[in-house]
Amino acid sequence: MKMERVRLIDGLRGLSLFGILLANMLIFQYGMWGKDEISYFSLSNLDTGAYKFIKIVVEGSFMPIFTFLFGYSLIKLVESLRKKEVRARWHLVRRFLLLIVLGILHSTYIWEGDILFFYGLMGFFLLFFINRKVKTLIIWGAILFLLTSSMNYGVLEETKELEEKLSTYITKTNNIYANGTYSEISYHRNNEMPPLFEEEFLMIFVIILAPFVTAPLFLFGMAAAKANLFTRPRKEQKWYKVGAVLLPIGLALKSASILLQENAWSAMLLNVGAQLLSVGYISLFALLFVAFSNSNVFLAFESVGKLSLTNYIMQSIICTSIFYGYGLGLFGKLGMLNSIILGLGVFVIQCVCSFLYLKKFRRGPLELLLRIGTNFSLNGSVRTRKKVKLENTPSS
Template sequence: MERVRLIDSLRGLSLFGILLANLLIFQYGIWGKDEISYFSLSSMDAGAYKFIKIVVEGSFMPIFTFLFGYSLIKLVESLKSKNVKVKRHLVRRFIILMVFGILHSTFLWEGDILTFYGLMGFFLLMFINRKKKTLIIWGIILFVLTNAMGYGIYEETKEEKEKLSSYIVKTNDIYKNDTYSEIKYHRNNEDPLLLENEFFILFVLILAPFLTAPLFLFGMAAAKGNMFTKPHLEQKWYKVGALLLPIGIGLKSVSILLQENAWSSILLNVGAQLLSIGYIAAFSILFVSLSKSVVFRGFESVGKLSLTNYIMQTVLCTSIFYGYGLGLFGDFGMVNSIILGLVIFALQCVCSTLYLKKFNRGPLEYILRMGTNFSWNGSVKKKRPFLKKSKKVEIENTPVL
């Protein structure tokens, strides 16, 4: 099945935003990024930090989520056209994603998303054969319900606050100065809350799939409606979607200005998702006119190698910030990290474009394809349609003219 260029380009855009957001974790830690008072930021860096929190963080991962749902349906359609067992292929794919994620989080970095996407794939299996209208209705219902319930604020005890504070300080020292093995041990064995907070574990295992499901389902619905295949004919819808940009930014800005409470968390989540849809629409408008430009070709190339580029971002950034590399953890600054994100992504655009001139897919994409299709060359093993015996006899007895 032919690739959808706009979808590949949007996947590249999402990876750019994810990189900028993840740079908060790379240089401050997964817990330290939201406790920025532990780090001495200049006024310029403080402004850059708020910019990333409002404009970037939480609004590019939903784009990737939307595209995951879209690509899932396109994969299902491709597998069905080859007359193979769809769910068997998908189960293998999700398991391999989980394996990639576990290896990624264990040996490289704690901010992995691949494990969750693999697990989420199993949840989405119940929706792959639903109609577009059904997917949209379920997406809206889950979006309204999860936000109407609110998220509340978990009140940490004094002991938990002290433990978190101690953990952030210790992480800052270990990640900045220690060896790979010491950093790996700290990451995998000294998490301050996950293993002890039963509420948090319950939230992740039960509620998280429902909180993230709307964008998955909307992406699946878009694929069933063949959206983004003819961008020049869909511009009016893109223009409507682009109106969500200022709304999303406004809601996220208000949520950050409010004192942390249930309302601020709701506004933040709603604003983040609306902003992500606005980004998709605005980018699609630009794509119609600029799809042949070098910049958009770069986005497309990165998107085609999304899995490999995602892991490479981790390799590069941990080498820059961690002690076994340049050891800049906590000291690099937000303005510099934005510049670094631009440089890394630009390099990925160039390298991905050059790579695709000689190869059709990236190394990790090839492994994923091999496992999904259970074949050494990565191709789908087509099954011949079963020919009933009665029809076979009828054909054999038909006179040849």
Template sequence: MERQRVRLVDSLRGFSLFGILLANLLIFQYGMFGKDLISFYNLSDFNFGSYKFIQVFVEGTFMPIFTFLFGYSLIKLVESIREKGRKSRWFLVRRFLMLLTLGLLHSTYIWEGDILTFYGGIGFFLFFFINRKPKTLIIWGIVLLLLITVTGYGKYEETEKEKTITASYVEKTTDIYKNGTYSEIKDHRNNGEDPLTAMFDEDTIPSFFIILLLPFVIAPLFLFGMAAAKLNIFAKPKEERNSYFKYMLIFIPLGLILKIIGHLAEKSDWASIGVMSGGPILALGYMAAFAYLFSSHSQALPFRAFESVGKLSLTNYIMQSVICTTIFYGYGLGLFGNFGTFNSILIGVVIFAIQCFISTMYLKKFKRGPLELLLRIVTNFSWNGRVKTK
């Protein structure tokens, strides 16, 4: 008998996918490097305001929610396997390797903004924490968060060489992604000519150091999610309602203040601290607010729609890439670079609404999505996707 899914967690996962889509639309439309060189695209004041809205309220905040839930689900998976008398190690190894494989296929053939490869890779790092107590996980999470805050102090000025390389790459990317064929776009994405290759030069060591730190920016949310699962948080939303409200009032204002300071004072020594620490903190606030509303309105249509998308999160994540690359790339509608950030928000809402509808209809006939079933088959090493009781 399979353990019952935590509805709030599925609904939160769907909610996070909505935010991830809105944030990723900046990359779909402007490219991985173009989204941070937005002046190249000469946005109107209205579209620039929409761009800043996404940066403050969405970007760097919804991915940590998804990360938190990855850690949460990891512990629940381990508990489920152990309840059947099996050791979890090889189940997890297969799962992480499959995520790595799906991520590599996704980034090579569809879109460069993949996160599955990162999740599969960091999963092996999480082995060291699976058997730790909740208190230990929380302490490690706080320590890593503080470490990132400290190392984020100071500003890094790009060299003229770096600026030239990035601007040239963005210009070339815009032309190819907007007008190129599928093969041309794939070759450009995978040929290793992006500005990151310059980070191996001796004058770009600081920026390469920042790239190395990125996994540790996300790691605290994995650990907090694992601790939450061990404490069985989210299992009884109505009983935890007051706690959600308290955390919402603390983390949302704090996260927003940090992110706003980070974006308003981009050239200050504190900017990176605000952006890097503000995102995860705001994520905790969003989760608390969502859980607070869910605790009294769990049967409302929006929450049930989010839940449906969340149950099919892997399939829906990949489909977002397929849909959006078709809209923006040359082998589709070719709207790359000139669609507008406000319009991208609107199209994001439409795409997600369609995913909500299709996911709800799909789950009336099937229990799992195609990619969810594939991952389950590989993880459990069983054609029916079930863990054999020992």
């Protein structure tokens, strides 16, 4: 039973990394801001179709899976630490601080699309919920989901001045990322902010809102771990079937948001659709796992999932080397369809390398580093408290 649970969770983590890679291909090739201003790039009809496919089917719907699994793994880590009679909170604090440091290094020296920094910060927020009951976690998650989904996000009015600034920024970014040296790209990434960052109120609003928008999936993952979901896949199939129904609903809502003109309604449909689609993907994957758990495909996802941190960073290193000027310089030139094919190729290579690596080693290099820092021991093992012998203690 334990083995099945671990395999399914690792497989889901591998699936999320695959989707995150495909979604990030938009950023690797068109930039963090250019990906949503695709008119700056000359896409063929085929590439336009591929672009819409990624926006609807992939973008925004695989990161929530990773978020859900972060919450799930957090509770399982706490349970493991408590069985060894150690103070879980200090281990978690060290883990979250390490994620923050890794995130800063990642975004500063490799790529601006980092998620580790945010996950580390969210970890401290989640500390308030680790002792809550399943029911409490679900209620809080549902309340935050309803509140953030029904909010009128509004659309920032793009004045002519703002449009001109954004156009200048994207054009400059395209040129530097496609032709610049490593130092030129690093300087631009770390020092030249997009014009939207000049809107102080907007930035404060986003910083305050972001934790609450993402919190539901973290909390639902924690609730799932406390309820021991995914520990008995064959007996849980009926729940997977219910969740899989959300897949077409999520696709429909996201499709509608793409077709609608950009406004508060389209933003709400996109957010809700992305979350529902995530649950649909989790459920469908779990259903397929029950039937084909020993297939090479699921073994591949599992292998990547076991080395999720290392593979995530490697995706950034590989893709920036392909698209940026200090590498092959294909920024904005490869085309959307070709970038999807490239993403598939990179992930297949990661599957093979991860499978072969795990034949000799138990953990990836970054996973081991995180474990050493979390447990504060050179070999990465948990240091349990020494029990004091009481035989010779004088009685009062």
